[in-house]
Amino acid sequence: MMLALVVVCVAAYVALRYGLKKLQGRAGRGVGAMRVVERCALASGRNLWIVEAQGRRFLIGESEGGISNLAELDADAPLEDVAEQAAKPSFLDVLKRRPRA
Secondary structure: OHHHHHHHHHHHHHHHHHHHHHHOOOOOOEEOOEEEEEEEEEEOOEEEEEEEEOOEEEEEEEEOOEEEEEEEEOOOOOHHHHHHHHHOOOHHHHHHHOOOO
């Protein structure tokens, strides 16, 4: 299982590093066994990618320092559900907003 994750991360790194120019603006098109489902530009040189490979979805973060596999997403969940979960505040955020007595 860990080996498969390493292989997917390396494949995602190679695809994003060398094929990034080709992939920008082409979300949803297949690239061999991998497919870019969604791309979100955060700032110059910083992007979030949802990549599908071997029936699994991964959230990949890209910056000038490289790329990172941030999370494995539920491949069966609609993307709207994933975005909705990401928008929910964390438990810590809720505690910080709570007025103190």
